[in-house]
Amino acid sequence: MTAPDQPAREGRATIVDVAREAGVSVATVSKVINGRYGVAEATSERVLAVIDDLGYESSLIASSLRRKRTGVIGVLVAEFEPYSAELLKGISYGLAGTGYELLAHAGSTDTHLRSGWERRSLSRLGRTLIDGAIVVTPTMVINDQAGIPVVAVDPHTGPEGPATVDSDNIHGARVAAEHLFSLGHQRIAFLGGRPDLRSAQLREEGFRAAFAARGLTPEAEFMKVAGYDPELAEAPARELLSLPADRRPTAIFAANDISAIRVLRVAEQMGLRVPEDLSVIGYDNVPDAMSSTPPLSTVAQPLQEMGTTALRVLLALLSGQQEVERHVRLPTELVVRASTAPPPA
Amino acid sequence: MTAPDQPAREGRATIVDVAREAGVSVATVSKVINGRYGVAEATSERVLAVIDDLGYESSLIASSLRRKRTGVIGVLVAEFEPYSAELLKGISYGLAGTGYELLAHAGSTDTHLRSGWERRSLSRLGRTLIDGAIVVTPTMVINDQAGIPVVAVDPHTGPEGPATVDSDNIHGARVAAEHLFSLGHQRIAFLGGRPDLRSAQLREEGFRAAFAARGLTPEAEFMKVAGYDPELAEAPARELLSLPADRRPTAIFAANDISAIRVLRVAEQMGLRVPEDLSVIGYDNVPDAMSSTPPLSTVAQPLQEMGTTALRVLLALLSGQQEVERHVRLPTELVVRASTAPPPA
């Protein structure tokens, strides 16, 4: 009773403060908090009163360390860009009523380039902080790093690895290419994604399939890599558009929207009009695609639904359900806006 | 050396495994990991090799518990909806090169209705897991709960509380109302936000100011509350639009976009055309406002910039900087799209 009027000495009250104040042991306080049996009504009430008085909340960290189950689901991303943000919304909406909390983690951006961020995040949070994880666009195989259930969205791996949720990349890319063909384009360039990601490989495959179906092969000169990254898209876009007009592509298919939007900007800087001089189509249908100038034609992935689905699969895994659909593939859809049109005459 | 070929026994390796494998004490391993002085080059290398071999990553939880500084910044939200997602993007972009990690936390949605989620999150994560926090739209006063620096975005409090970042709500709302006036509207209804949030109060104030500037007062019957929540917007919207045509509002200003978008839907269900029969304007300019039918006129807050700014302020606080601008207000901007037009003749 040294200072009853100074509840939280430095910052926040701990369970020890509560115990001291209530005149019981910390174990008893813990029992009260966690609703364990074997605490007298009167004691419980007194403890609860002190807790309320002190504004005590148990430290997630400390209890996680000791417990096996934490009631927290982790969402592991490299960065919060439009793609993962949409996913996150979907996950968050699906969370209502489950009793779980959400902890979305983006590792230090300084190191996220050296792939392996997902393994690192998983190791650092797994088992102790989170009960299960949704990993967004992992670069590498996730092999039960942390001993917790994992669902990968847009995974690196095939069917062997963890549970996955993705969309039909081959079909989506093929449809995009066919859209350009049907507009009359002949010289179509491809700005590929990250070669280490399965989705990028599949989109290229779909792109090539559209050519193959017409007995064609894409020109090697038109197959570029942009790593899903606007910064990396800049140079190849500039290169493509610097070609003489009669050899320049009349359409560019970028493997994701944010790269496509950068292409739009490069084209504008180079004095090319979209879609009159150049058609551009993206992939993902992130919200930004709608507000670009001009609005971007793209292939829509049901991003929020993919998030909700990933959560559903994870919860099933978590509840030890037997019949879990471990690989869910959602459909894609062509969205035609103003960035695609017939090629210049 | 019981099982050298079975590094991670159950899930993940701990510092003890590394120590055993390297033939040193855990203290030494800890020193190596954290780059402390006083470890022989050879020892260090051996430990590093084992770490690499075992794929060891220190548990964020365990180290947080012991350390004071964790290198993690927390973003506390009630839910990941479009508003907080935009903020998060801005925060994430600003994080590059700072060396901090991001942990965004959404408390269990089951309890987030009983206000106080921010206090709870702050207590549970503060001091132990995160070095500082950005709290999005706190309902209540944040009074140094966790003893860590806090920046509130769209805060409840006035200048007395924690550092804040917001936008000019009065001005923004006033501009929205004036836009409607200038189109010729007379019967303008207001769908207010959460009465406990300062931003909602200020938007109402701005709305009234526009009337006052014209020597008018809004009709009491047209002043509704929708709590920034689409679900709560439904009933009052329906009520307003059920009035006989000559007493029905010709324009509705909803205090945030997602409520306004719901109004759009209600209007459609009731057979009213927007903007021919009814003009609707929102607030925030979340990405969704662009893709509604019709695209929503709104007042834009620079959401991502607000996120980046909040991070900047927090980092300044964290670095113990003296001259920190504790209250930053960013400008708003009217965005006219297709949901507003002159009233029916």
Place this chain on the structure above:
DNA sequence: CTGAAAGCGCTAACAA
């Protein structure tokens, strides 16, 4: 230069 030991805040046996 290295290790033993204490302890961060909390939970979970096990005793009392």
Place this chain on the structure above:
DNA sequence: TTGTTAGCGCTTTCAG
């Protein structure tokens, strides 16, 4: 019904 005692995985004095 309650308290005592071990830890969870890690960092940090402080001896050796």
